[in-house]
Amino acid sequence: GENVEQHPSTLSVQEGDSAVIKCTYSDSASNYFPWYKQELGKRPQLIIDIRSNVGEKKDQRIAVTLNKTAKHFSLHITETQPEDSAVYFCAVPFNQAGTALIFGKGTTLSVSS
Amino acid sequence: NAGVTQTPKFRVLKTGQSMTLLCAQDMNHEYMYWYRQDPGMGLRLIHYSVGEGTTAKGEVPDGYNVSRLKKQNFLLGLESAAPSQTSVYFCASRYVLASSEQYFGPGTRLTVT
Numbered sequence: 001g002e003n004v005e006q007h008p009s010t011l012s013v014q015e016g017d018s019a020v021i022k023c024t025y026s027d028s029a030s031n032y033f034p035w036y037k038q039e040l041g042k043r044p045q046l047i048i049d050i051r052s053n054v055g056e057k058k059d060q061r062i063a064v065t066l067n068k069t070a071k072h073f074s075l076h077i078t079e080t081q082p083e084d085s086a087v088y089f090c091a092v093p094f095n096q097a098g099t100a101l102i103f104g105k106g107t108t109l110s111v112s113s
Numbered sequence: 114n115a116g117v118t119q120t121p122k123f124r125v126l127k128t129g130q131s132m133t134l135l136c137a138q139d140m141n142h143e144y145m146y147w148y149r150q151d152p153g154m155g156l157r158l159i160h161y162s163v164g165e166g167t168t169a170k171g172e173v174p175d176g177y178n179v180s181r182l183k184k185q186n187f188l189l190g191l192e193s194a195a196p197s198q199t200s201v202y203f204c205a206s207r208y209v210l211a212s213s214e215q216y217f218g219p220g221t222r223l224t225v226t
Contacts, residue, residue: 034214049214051212094172100171101158104155
């Protein structure tokens with residue numbers, strides 16, 4: 001079955017720095033790659049996603065890049081702010097039908113001011 | 114719209130007791146999911162449903178049962194609770210389209226002593 005690995009597990013940056021989180025997946029047929037953000041005590045929420053027919057997608061300070069050949073995708077956050085502090089999860093389809101998602105183990109991002 | 118709601122918010126069980134967690138959504142979503150979240154383990158898919166009357170196993174289905182008798186509700190049952198089932202349980206739902214956002218409920222914190 002599909003498997004997804006996420007690194008690093010923790011990341012500490014200074015306000016204004018950039019942060020990069022990477023996920024590697026196993027099923028080359030996967031075609032949808034979302035990122036979710038979970039603030040402390042809250043539910044996960046989608047922040048950005050990408051489909052396999054594009055290599056990069058940006059939304060203000062966040063971007064996702066996809067390398068299908070190497071089977072990895074990354075979340076990039078520029079000009080980090082304290083409110084970016086949260087746990088970030090990548091996800092991939094659980095099966096080829098894409099009826100469910102499985103998630104990486106998460107990255108705890110801490111932004112200090 | 115209330116979105117995705119979960120009942121109860123907190124529960125403490127003794128080993129061997131049974132209970133049912135209720136998830137309800139008012140967005141007319143076809144797909145519904147149950148995940149568990151443990152420190153350092155991310156979100157793990159327990160069971161999911163692609164429509165009323167259907168259920169399917171996820172990554173970690175053992176010890177749990179589910180039912181989807183109505184489109185808007187998805188029940189997660191623990192027949193004989195074990196301390197290893199101590200976790201935060203999240204329900205989620207989404208539309209059929211594979212790239213649709215998954216909307217999560219607020220979570221249920223379950224402790225099994």
